[in-house]
Amino acid sequence: MTWDILNVIGTMAFAISGAIVALEERYDLFGVYLLGFTTAFGGGLIRHVVLGLPVSEVWNQSMLFLIAFITLTLLFFIPFHWFLTGWAKWGAFFDSIGLSSFAVQGALFAVAAGYPLPAVIVGSVLTGTGGGMVRDVLAGRKPLVLHKEIYAMWAVLGALVIGVGLADEMVEYMILLTLIIALRMLSVIYDWHLPSRSDWLNFLRQIKNS
Amino acid sequence: MTWDILNVIGTMAFAISGAIVALEERYDLFGVYLLGFTTAFGGGLIRHVVLGLPVSEVWNQSMLFLIAFITLTLLFFIPFHWFLTGWAKWGAFFDSIGLSSFAVQGALFAVAAGYPLPAVIVGSVLTGTGGGMVRDVLAGRKPLVLHKEIYAMWAVLGALVIGVGLADEMVEYMILLTLIIALRMLSVIYDWHLPSRSDWLNFLRQIKNS
Amino acid sequence: MTWDILNVIGTMAFAISGAIVALEERYDLFGVYLLGFTTAFGGGLIRHVVLGLPVSEVWNQSMLFLIAFITLTLLFFIPFHWFLTGWAKWGAFFDSIGLSSFAVQGALFAVAAGYPLPAVIVGSVLTGTGGGMVRDVLAGRKPLVLHKEIYAMWAVLGALVIGVGLADEMVEYMILLTLIIALRMLSVIYDWHLPSRSDWLNFLRQIKNS
Structure with a gap:
């Protein structure tokens, strides 16, 4: 039930993020649906394929497909400019709910299938970020x-916590979920970035010179 | 038998469209084969993978692979400029045969596997346009x-007709096929486009002002 | 055992080539891991998916994942400029070991699964070059x-030799492997390119005029 609500929020947020990219690229109505659906469902679909899980599970989510369809249709046709303005402000929050719940569930799929840690991390990262990459x-x-700003690393964090067995019941998943949402929002608010290599070399140089 | 003929036409048309992109990008001989084969077979392969169908079916089409290979080899080596000029004129027709027959067969694969409507649409769109996207x-x-101009929407149309059960015997498939080819050709000839969001907003503004 | 050693070399070389692209694009630490792992394991994973082989085989290579992880971590954090300089010189050699051993093994997977020649070629090319394409x-x-310079054609050559049954025991595989490495290195050293279509048309024109 909790997962269901989180999935609805995440699916809508990811679909909207896909649609906004399509609008920015001046793609047509089909492009809005294509990028919207791809962003919302692509990560889970690729995860199921690369982990060898039965893809029919992905297709039997008719309610989520319908919700994404309605979301994308409203977004395209209703001339609400305040929505897109508001999304620039609040979108990151809903998107981080999607990232978090998709990543945790992706990791759980890999664990349930008996895979080792690398596959758990890939399952988590692909579910949380694969749709956005496509x-x-x-x-x-x-x-x-x-x-x-730091995004996929929080999916990796979730995968590590689950993969080493630190969380294995619902209440722990919810704590982990909240933690990932919080860390993601802090990344956005304080513009946290992972270092690039030149950042790292600069850092070493500063240590040496001080 | 009818499908076989349509598949040969579609495979050749898609392979040629891939090869032409490779030539435009000044890719080498390998690039011509890679893009040619990818365009011709990529859509069907991705469809089989994401719908969880047995991929060996895709690989056991040696005749089609051979036809694509010969087509690409001739296209590359024979210095027939008239062919490429002619293709700019007639290519869209053969391409629309490929779109149409691949889309209808893609939808039928999803229906035969017992999938709900969203998967039928994805099966149709991926088969008709997935190779071109890759x-x-x-x-x-x-x-x-x-x-x-409008392209993938005609695959969606085919999927809807089949998905809701409006066509389920050969003669109906052929009518649907002809309809999709006709609609696609009309899209090319009259430059039909789906609206972008700014088209839609302009349209609303005109209504308001009139 | 021999395959194991070759796979370690190939995995490290491919991971490094992915990391270097990430550094050139100024991607962050996550980008280095993502492109590194994708280049090293993506080809084999896509091959398993499109040939319908059990993907769990790919995930149960924990040792190779660990080796790639250590390689990428060292590459990012150790400020060894001589390594990157040296790689520009020697990298092509290690990369050609990866190309060669991955291509041959990819072809063998397709043969073992009973697929016809086109699938053997795709298995070989995807394993050798798929990760780099992604x-x-x-x-x-x-x-x-x-x-x-000529790269994927040597994977095709390997696939043809194996697909038609010219090599089917270890010593023959090793000869084939060495041949592919040699041909790939010659391509780099002498800047061998496959012809583009304009090269081919120029060639025909020269024959005609001479």
């Missing part, structure tokens, strides 16, 4: 996840 | 299907 | 394999 590639952009 | 991504281009 | 797409680049 979205960016189809829009001819470099994947955002590779160069903006 | 082609464009590998060529470093934005997928054509997202911003040129 | 790397380039995620970095917003045109796949190197499509326009630099």
Whole structure:
């Protein structure tokens, strides 16, 4: 039940993020649906494929498909400019709910299938960020996840906590989920970035000179 | 038998469209084969993977692989300029046969596997346009299907007709096929586009002002 | 055992090539891991998916994942400029070991699964070059394999030799492997390119005029 609510929020947030990229690229109505659905469902679908899980599970989520369809249709046709303005402000919060719940569930799928830690991390990262990567590639952009504030690392964190067995019941999952949302929002608010190599070399140089 | 003929036409048309992109990007002989085969077989392969169908079916089409290989080899080596000129004129027709027959067969695969409507649409769109999308991504281009005249929507139309059960015998499939080819050709000839969001907002503004 | 050693060399070389692209694009630490792992394991994973082989085989290579992780971590954090300079010189050699052993093993997977020649070629090319293609797409680049010195054709050559049954025991595989490495190195050293179509048309023109 809790997962269901989180999935609805995450699916809507991811669908909207796909649609916004399509609007920015001036893609047509089909492009809005394609990028919206790809962002919302692509990560889970790729996860199921690369982990060898039965893909029919992904297709039997008719309610989520319907919700994404309605969301994308409203977004395209209703001339609410305040929505897109508001999304620039609040979107990151809903997006981080999607990242967090998709990443945790992705890790749980890999664990349930008996896979070792690398697959748990891949399951988590792909579910949380795979849809967005496909979205960016189809829009001819470099994947955002590779160069903006810390994003995918929080999916990795979730995978590590679950993969080593630190969380294995619902209440622990919810704490982990909240933690990931909080860390993601802090990354956005304080513009946290992972170091690039030149950041790291500069850091070493400063230590040496001080 | 009818499907076989349509598949040969579609496979050749898609392979040629891949090869032409490779030539435009000045890719080498390998690039011509890679983009040609990817465009011709990529959609069907991705469909089989994401719908969880047995991929061996895709590989056991040796005749189609051979036909694509011969087509690509001739296209590359024979210095027939009239062919490429003619293709600019007639290519869209053969391409629309490929779109139409691949989309209808993609939808039928999803229906036969017992999937709900969203999967039927995805099966149809992926089979009809997936190869072209991979082609464009590998060529470093934005997928054509997202911003040129109406293309993928006709695959969606085919999927809807089949998914809701309006067509379920051969003669009906052939009527649907002809309809999709006709609609696609009309889209090319009259430059039909789906609206972008700014088209839609302009339209609303005109209504308001009139 | 021999395959194990070759796989370690190939995995390290491919991971490094992914990391270097990430550094060139100024991606952050996560980007280095993502492109590194994708380049090293992406080809084998895609091969298993499109040939319908059990993907769990790919995930149960914990030792290779660990080796790639250590390689990428050292590359990022140790300020050894001589390594990156040396890699520009020697990297192609290790990379060609990866290309060769991955291509041969990819072909063998397809043969073992009873697939016909086209699938053997795809298995070989995808394993040898698929990871690098995904790397380039995620970095917003045109796949190197499509326009630099002859690369993927040596994977095709390996697939043909194995697919038609010219090599089917270990000593023959090793000869084939060495041949592919040698041909790949000769391609780099003498800047061998496959012809583009304009090369071919020029060639025909020269024959005609002479």
